[in-house]
Amino acid sequence: MCGIIGAIGNKNIVPTLIESLKRLEYRGYDSAGIAAVVNHDIQRRRTVGKISELANSLASSPIESNVGIGHTRWATHGKPSVANAHPHASDTVALVHNGIIENHSSLRHDLEKKGYVFSSETDTETVVHLITDELKKGKTPLSAVKDALKQLEGSFAFGIIFKDSPDTLIGAKKGSPLAIGKKDGCVFLGSDAIALSAETNDVIYLEDGDVVELNENSITIYDKNDKIVERELHKNVISGDSVGKDPYAHFMLKEIYEQPIAISKTFASLMTSNRNIDAAKIPVDWSRISKITILACGTASYAGLVSKYWFEQLARIPVEYDVASEFRYREAAMAKDGLTIVISQSGETADTLAAMKYAKEQGQKILSIVNVLHSSIARNSDIVIPTLAGAEIGVASTKAFTTQLTVLLMLALNAAQNKNTISRNALQETLAAISDLPAKIEAALQESDSIKEIAEKIKSANSALYLGRGSLFPIALEGALKLKEISYIHAEGYPAGEMKHGPIALVDEHMPIVVLAPSDNLFDKTASNIQEVAARNGKVILVSDTEGYKKLSDKAADSIIVPSANKNVLPILYVVSLQILAYWCALKRGNDVDQPRNLAKSVTVE
Ligand code: AGP
Numbered sequence: 001m002c003g004i005i006g007a008i009g010n011k012n013i014v015p016t017l018i019e020s021l022k023r024l025e026y027r028g029y030d031s032a033g034i035a036a037v038v039n040h041d042i043q044r045r046r047t048v049g050k051i052s053e054l055a056n057s058l059a060s061s062p063i064e065s066n067v068g069i070g071h072t073r074w075a076t077h078g079k080p081s082v083a084n085a086h087p088h089a090s091d092t093v094a095l096v097h098n099g100i101i102e103n104h105s106s107l108r109h110d111l112e113k114k115g116y117v118f119s120s121e122t123d124t125e126t127v128v129h130l131i132t133d134e135l136k137k138g139k140t141p142l143s144a145v146k147d148a149l150k151q152l153e154g155s156f157a158f159g160i161i162f163k164d165s166p167d168t169l170i171g172a173k174k175g176s177p178l179a180i181g182k183k184d185g186c187v188f189l190g191s192d193a194i195a196l197s198a199e200t201n202d203v204i205y206l207e208d209g210d211v212v213e214l215n216e217n218s219i220t221i222y223d224k225n226d227k228i229v230e231r232e233l234h235k236n237v238i239s240g241d242s243v244g245k246d247p248y249a250h251f252m253l254k255e256i257y258e259q260p261i262a263i264s265k266t267f268a269s270l271m272t273s274n275r276n277i278d279a280a281k282i283p284v285d286w287s288r289i290s291k292i293t294i295l296a297c298g299t300a301s302y303a304g305l306v307s308k309y310w311f312e313q314l315a316r317i318p319v320e321y322d323v324a325s326e327f328r329y330r331e332a333a334m335a336k337d338g339l340t341i342v343i344s345q346s347g348e349t350a351d352t353l354a355a356m357k358y359a360k361e362q363g364q365k366i367l368s369i370v371n372v373l374h375s376s377i378a379r380n381s382d383i384v385i386p387t388l389a390g391a392e393i394g395v396a397s398t399k400a401f402t403t404q405l406t407v408l409l410m411l412a413l414n415a416a417q418n419k420n421t422i423s424r425n426a427l428q429e430t431l432a433a434i435s436d437l438p439a440k441i442e443a444a445l446q447e448s449d450s451i452k453e454i455a456e457k458i459k460s461a462n463s464a465l466y467l468g469r470g471s472l473f474p475i476a477l478e479g480a481l482k483l484k485e486i487s488y489i490h491a492e493g494y495p496a497g498e499m500k501h502g503p504i505a506l507v508d509e510h511m512p513i514v515v516l517a518p519s520d521n522l523f524d525k526t527a528s529n530i531q532e533v534a535a536r537n538g539k540v541i542l543v544s545d546t547e548g549y550k551k552l553s554d555k556a557a558d559s560i561i562v563p564s565a566n567k568n569v570l571p572i573l574y575v576v577s578l579q580i581l582a583y584w585c586a587l588k589r590g591n592d593v594d595q596p597r598n599l600a601k602s603v604t605v606e
Contacts, residue, residue, distance in 0.1 A: 007188045010186065051072070101123040176604050252398060409569070482579055
């Protein structure tokens, strides 16, 4: 989604804006731009494509200024073009925006009647003209912005500069995230802590309805009631270094290889020193929970679907699972004494936030699992359990997913312990298996070269199927999503037992069918499905342990070996091979692995 940055200070801030925009690239974008005040004039540079294009444009036509704003745009209203790229400007004001102005059509109509001329198709440009109109009435920049905001419906984070007030940068937030930082005579605003990472050690997260006025040495925040307020200062846990990808070729690859350490840290954060689950970190009385509702989007939702199997099998708690974009509008009846678990890497996904709000209104207790600690979802939850994955930059989620699974399994075990539905032995065995996961994932990653050879064989496929049973069915869904996102090969995840009810008609000698078949209690069932595919000349890629390989490899075109492990941790282990398969397919097709086309890292609009 769009990323914004703004800076004001005692030095030329243009290089800082460009550096920050590079750090925002991970959010996904199609055009970029900056604007700055130079000798009581607003100067802009905007380009379609990568930040390097913008940097080239600045190199041939430099700008120096002490106050400016920058933007990476992920197109919503209007195609990617220079005219639609931010910052948008009039002759007195320029601004950058993340969010959507829902009443932009009627505002545009009224402004055009007043004689304002639009040069873009965007919803954002209406706000430029609204502020310009308020300034014309003789208002200060701050009052003009506040009065313009009153006319807006929708969501926004803004950074705004003024031709005649080169000592002022204004920010405003409603629905979209906005952070503020300060360092060495400069003050910054940005979409997230990553944008500010090289610049500041401390970060303030604005609340909805806040307007902030920034000068070289001061930060003044007004809340939704127009009262001056202080907001808590947080350590910026994202360092400049932690957002580099060295020595890996891509962030996605780096993040895949970071999974052992990320899982290990997340696991340790929920354990006591004497190897028990740290109940104090999970303040839920599970015996009083009548039902769990799990809400999330995309990959995070598949983590939720895996946990449905864990909560039901281990703790005997009924679980309802839904994708947040559907749940938010279906007026679901929710159980009394229900717990809603919300899962999100970014903590800012608009659909997830809206679904969570509905659940809250229905009296549900909200437990969130987030990777970005001070995100909107975290701030609006009753209980927050962080995943300790560190910054995830690749648009395709990997380490956030496996750490979400780690937290969810720990919650299910804690619930089972609390409700006496698990034996001490079974609990200790599963905890030991989670503790062994980092080593097993490292072993699974040793297969990368042979997975690369399989990718070479399937890279030209038009379509692929992923099959799994039980808690590996959601992993089939996630494997298919990874392939779609970065290789652009159509792929579908399916419960293996459902094949014969339709999809088997698709089987031919061309379509790869990735089958997840660990040697567990469902192995024989999945083996039958493999036989059915093989009998129709289907191209099976078997993902199994050594034992499963011995029994079934003759039916498969190719095989990926995964270490054997306790049944409960298999989803966390098996997904890693599928991430690697998608990675190599995308690379062999020449795709941009970290910033796949059309995708945004954090989807802050509907
Ligand atoms: C995963 O690879 C995706 N890019 C996407 O499905 C993502 O998981 C989804 O948009 C949810 O994001 P969140 O975890 O930040 O809420």
